[in-house]
Amino acid sequence: DGGITQSPKYLFRKEGQNVTLSCEQNLNHDAMYWYRQDPGQGLRLIYYSQIVNDFQKGDIAEGYSVSREKKESFPLTVTSAQKNPTAFYLCASSEERGFYGYTFGSGTRLTVV
């Protein structure tokens, strides 16, 4: 079945550490996105990529970095510069223009310990 796989499901980060969240899709979608979800707030866009080797900042990119070396993969690194990283992170993908809507993964819950 086609879909988006996010791993790990739960992740714990110590102060000062960088951690990387994995997102893989087998939908042959061109565009991929990272969203952050906090209680009581709508989803907020961190980064997005419409094509391999290109990506753009979203609304809350500070403290995060991404890469898009393969069409299928869009990993997100939460750096030590992100002061409040505890949140639920969701990866999504769509065909180029989003005409058929977005497909989301099952999410990664990141907790700072």
Place this chain on the structure above:
Amino acid sequence: KQEVTQIPAALSVPEGENLVLNCSFTDSAIYNLQWFRQDPGKGLTSLLLIQSSQREQTSGRLNASLDKSSGRSTLYIAASQPGDSATYLCAVRDFGNEKLTFGTGTRLTIIP
């Protein structure tokens, strides 16, 4: 800047009732609107997608409508079941904008 609002934030109804969830948006120049369901601790499941040229979409017991002129969409759930309990999110994609703008959701509880 597009803003999406969902009211109420929470709703409880007895099993078997029909119900309507509301979504309003401030900029009517939308590309499409998508309704999602989210169970606790889980990702988003797409329910219905309405293109800007469409007025409604149906899937099983679900019907979503779109009125761009008034900046509103509704999600109608017929004959509600306890398994419908979840948070329902609407999201809007604007023309010329690659991102979705989300509402904060309505947490629905169906009482057996």
